Amino acid sequence: xxxxxxxxxxxxxxxxxxxxxxxxxxxxxxxxxxxxxxxxxxxxxxxxxxxxxxxxxxxxxxxxxxxxxxxxxxxxxxxxxxxxxxxxxxxxxxxxxxxxxxxxxxxxxxxxxxxxxxxxxxxxxxxxxxxxxxxxxxxxxxxxxxxxxxxxxxxxxxxxxxxxxxxxxxxxxxxxxxxxxxxxxxxxxxxxxxxxxxxxxxxxxxxxxxxxxxxxxxxxxx
Ligand SMILES: [Zn+2]
Ligand SMILES: [Zn+2]
Numbered sequence: 701x702x703x704x705x706x707x708x709x710x711x712x713x714x715x716x717x718x719x720x721x722x723x724x725x726x727x728x729x730x731x732x733x734x735x736x737x738x739x740x741x742x743x744x745x746x747x748x749x750x751x752x753x754x755x756x757x758x759x760x761x762x763x764x765x766x767x768x769x770x771x772x773x774x775x776x777x778x779x780x781x782x783x784x785x786x787x788x789x790x791x792x793x794x795x796x797x798x799x800x801x802x803x804x805x806x807x808x809x810x811x812x813x814x815x816x817x818x819x820x821x822x823x824x825x826x827x828x829x830x831x832x833x834x835x836x837x838x839x840x841x842x843x844x845x846x847x848x849x850x851x852x853x854x855x856x857x858x859x860x861x862x863x864x865x866x867x868x869x870x871x872x873x874x875x876x877x878x879x880x881x882x883x884x885x886x887x888x889x890x891x892x893x894x895x896x897x898x899x900x901x902x903x904x905x906x907x908x909x910x911x912x913x914x915x916x917x918x919x920x921x922x
């Protein structure tokens with residue numbers, strides 16, 4: 701199943717490259733927007749799956765159990781084989797890859813955002829693993845990304861493991877200020893987060909393609 705999803709992701713990429721023109725400006729907008737939107741998404745996903753109450757929904761149960769187990773034994777994430785860790789993101793990205801391949805393959809922005817989504821969701825897995833890796837064992841590239849703010853800081857993520865009520869981001873923490881503002885209105889136990897998680901999951905590629913459309917509109921107005 702995971703291999704099929706990987707192939708679908710590659711097919712989405714192929715569709716992207718076989719497509720017509722794609723403004724460089726749009727690609728840049730996507731590149732800036734994707735790390736933010738994926739950080740927002742990972743935080744919303746994390747808030748939802750940290751909620752033990754949702755074990756009663758059987759499709760969510762294995763993921764909720766996984767997240768709660770991570771709180772009990774945080775360092776185990778560094779022992780999971782890398783390939784397995786990266787493939788876990790296909791649970792979310794496969795749906796959007798299928799849409800890109802089968803339906804919107806003529807739309808470069810949706811294909812490109814699918815690519816960005818796959819890339820940054822896997823970066824989030826790496827970033828989270830890096831946050832739990834002892835300093836002496838961190839890969840130099842991950843350390844560099846952490847020091848430049850493109851990956852989570854270890855201290856930042858450890859804060860989550862102390863309180864379980866903040867710092868839910870798992871990619872870079874860029875969306876944390878927005879999440880904290882939303883937390884003022886919607887506590888972590890609120891069903892709001894599950895609704896946003898569900899809505900984001902099924903429309904992720906479409907939502908992440910927004911900057912592409914925005915830049916095209918901006919350019920045509922220019
Ligand atoms: Zn957590
Ligand atoms: Zn963690």
